[in-house]
Amino acid sequence: MFYNWTMRTIDTRQIGDCVYRLALRAGTRMTDPCRAALENARLKERGAAQYALSTVLENARIAQRECLPVCQDTGMSAVLLEVGQDVHFTGMLLGDAVNEGVRRAYRDGYFRKSICDPLSRENTGDNTPAYVHIDIVEGDHVRITYLPKGFGSENMSRIFMLTPAQGKAGIVDAITETVRLAGARPCPPVVVGVGIGGCFDSCAFLAKKALTRDVGSAHPRKEVREIEQEALEKINSLGIGPQGFGGNVTALSVQCEVAPTHIAGLPVAVNIQCHCVRCEEEVL
């Protein structure tokens, strides 16, 4: 028997503190690639559509300068943890530590508490519980990605269980149709996260994970990249435009993540993100 001397011990309080920092930062700032994409989109629009983009860019500047929530929907907290398998956690339960970080950030940041019971609609009062996803990976690090997700856009998300015969064309149609049906409601120009493959629930997670990529980043695999580009072109010919005011830019980016699936299926999940991507990451 070997004793693993490389085991690294991390007090979960450190995880909570990190989530706290990430949540405060994410709530008050739009990511740089998102801002660059919006500035680029502004050049392609006129009239009310351009006015809408100028307003959201000005808003992002105000929010960052004054440390104010960039959008009042400070979202449901998605916390993606990549945990090296040589890490040993001590202290409170990992999930409790994450929620503690969220709780303090939403209090100290004057963020809106948006989480409630689905039936009674009673607010939990502190924006917990967060949605926590854990992947075990090689190494002794912990990567924490924090994505606060507003529900104006989340509500417009869909999942499709396509048949293998529908193939790439079916995937592109599913993505485009989801954005078309969403119309002005999710605060376009949107960022579209797409999961392709896996099973019903892992496919939906892939779609969310895709939203943590930099806006405008392309998938390394050529076939996937082609789907991203083709779907983006089709979406931008819909004419919905910024805020639904009509125009050339309905989506800033389509970002797909893939995973092996069953021979009988082709799951496709489409997770819609509004024009204001807020996402922060840290590695411990």
Place this chain on the structure above:
Amino acid sequence: MKTLSLPLSAAEILSLHAGDAVSLSGTLYTARDCAHRRIFELLDSDMPLPFPLAGAFIYYAGPCPAPAGKASGSCGPTTSARMNSFAPRLLGLGLGGMIGKGEMSEEVRAALVKNRAVYFAAIGGAGALYGNAVKKSQCVAFPDLLSEAVYRLEVEGFPLVVAMDAHGNSIYDPAAPVSLQAASGRTERK
């Protein structure tokens, strides 16, 4: 950009056209999903409402808490379509109009025309900017709903776009004029 102060006269409302940019000041009341349900319960049981509906404007919004020294936290619009089932009845009772984001239903369009009211679009996601334009905020009903409670807001210079006017036009229609003050062209929707 037109500058308007609430309450709006019938003539002012009729002068507005989908696509017009407006800077709006005055008193608004926030209400979203849960507050609307409660308002309807009050209406159904003939109880007094938290604010007089006649000529009032409802802002579909749930603000962030106000930091020290500010009247309001971030306070952008929420998706109006979720209030499609509520708006026509309130318009029939004299509501002056609504502010939110995104398209509303054909029933809402008809009610806006019938009752000579207007639906303004605020720019979704611009929460900090709208929050700074709120000069006073007071909770007037349902405090247990937290951010979903009804707040009376005094706002100055809210930047809005007329989304659906009293003449039946909508900025979200495929053939709608989307230019500010109809100044420039647009891409046709397919």
